[in-house]
Amino acid sequence: MEDPRPTGSPLDAAADIADSHVVDAFKLLSNETRLAILLALWEEYEPFADGNTVAFSELLDRVEYDTSGNFSYHLQKLEGHFVETTADGYRLKQAGHRIVRAIIxxxxxxxxxxxxxxxxxxxxxxxxxxxxxxxNEHLYTVCTGCGGKFSAGEEKPSGTVMGFAFDPAGLARSSAEEIFAASTFRAMQKFTMQMGGLCPDCSGPVDSSIHVCEDHDSDGICTNCGRRDEIKGRWVCTVCKNSGHGPPGDNLVLHPRVVAFYADRGVDIGYNTTDFETIVRTLELMTTHDQELVSTDPLRVRVTVRYGGDELRLVIDESMDVVDVEA
Ligand SMILES: [Zn+2]
Ligand SMILES: [Zn+2]
Ligand SMILES: [Zn+2]
Structure with a gap:
């Protein structure tokens, strides 16, 4: 099959994205009243409700704008791109929803x-x-005792064990445990999407690769690669450059065979939960997954999952696809 990934220069792609209609769309939003209109339409919006339109007079009330003439002018500017007009009034288009979601x-x-x-x-x-x-819009898990998993020079709090991109809205939870569980679960899901070749941010194709430290010092944090793990997976979106990395043994934790292996032994590893206890148990089990380089040409890494004397071995290739499972 032909490789469907874009081959042109990323700069050309960026130039296409930045062409005049995108610039115009952003210009339209640099006005307080227009942003207030989008937020007011969003407040009235009910998922799964019929219609979801707001009448002109109601919208004018909500935004608390003085003159209806000027207000119509701003509303007109948003029409087409961010706002849709129907016989019953106004409602947000997908682009309008996205802008509001980013603000929220x-x-x-x-x-x-x-x-x-x-x-x-x-x-x-x-x-x-x-x-x-x-x-920096990341939730970090830090150890209060040891140096964590990253070298001190990196832009991470000292003692960092894990760090994942997490929107500020994710902090709207009642305890530190809930925030931790939500961030970790989100990261696991994102890794699973990246492993499957799908960018969790823009839906573009993702390039996966495996990097093996050539002179790894497994006693603590390696001075050569700055990590504890000798074998690391890396993902880069070919469209938006969103990237991620981590040991393949960790990122296979939600692979169906791994989930089934634990489930058969009575252990729920939290395929779909933000429950704190389950997330902690999943992370603890993840750290027991061994990874080992079995060949360099072709590149093959074996991840071994163990529980109660039983073993499951998954062999992955250079793009982190599982090519063999030994139970
Ligand atoms: Zn520690
Ligand atoms: Zn190393
Ligand atoms: Zn992307």
């Missing part, structure tokens, strides 16, 4: 931080309590 999620808008807050889970490497911290 707080992406790139507010500098939200959360100082390290201890959670009811311990570091699997040193046994000391873990904490969560939020900065």
């Amino acid at each position: 999620a707080g992406r790139g808008l507010a500098d939200v931080t959360l100082p390290p807050t201890e959670i009811d889970a311990d570091c699997t490497m040193c046994g000391e309590p873990l904490a969560i911290a939020y900065e």
Whole structure:
């Protein structure tokens, strides 16, 4: 089959995206009243409701604008691109929904931080309590005892064990444990999509590859690659450059054969849950997955999952597809 991925220069692709109608669309939004109109339409919007339109007079009331003449002018500017007009009034188009969702999620808008807050889970490497911290729109899990999994030079809080992109809206939960579980579950799902070749951000095709440290020092954090794991998977979206990385043994945790292996032994590893206990158990089991380089040409890595004396082995190729399963 022909490779469906775009082959042109990424700059050309970016130039296409930045052509005049996109610039015009962004210009339309640089006005307080227009943003208020989008937010007012969104407030009135009910998922699964019929119609979802708002009458002109109601919209004018909600936005609390003085003169209807000027208000119509702003509303007209949004029509077509972000707002749709029907016989009953106005409603958001998909593009309008996306803009409002980005505003609600707080992406790139507010500098939200959360100082390290201890959670009811311990570091699997040193046994000391873990904490969560939020900065740069990432939720970090940090160890209060050891140096974590990353070298000190990286732009991560010290002692970082895991760090995942997480929208500020994700912090709207009542406990640090709930925030931790939601962020971890979201990351697991994103890794699963990336492993399947789908960008969780833009739906574009993802390139997966495996990197093996050539001079790995497995005693703590390697001075050559700056990581604890010798074998790492990497994903890069060929369209939006969204990227991720992690040991393949971790990222196979939601593979159907792995989920089934644990389920057959009475262990639920949280295929679809933000339950804190389940997420912690899943993470603990993940750390027991061994990964081993079995050949370099072709590149093959074997991930071994063990439970109660039983083993499941999955062999993956250079693009992290599972090519063999040995039970
Ligand atoms: Zn630790
Ligand atoms: Zn290394
Ligand atoms: Zn993408």
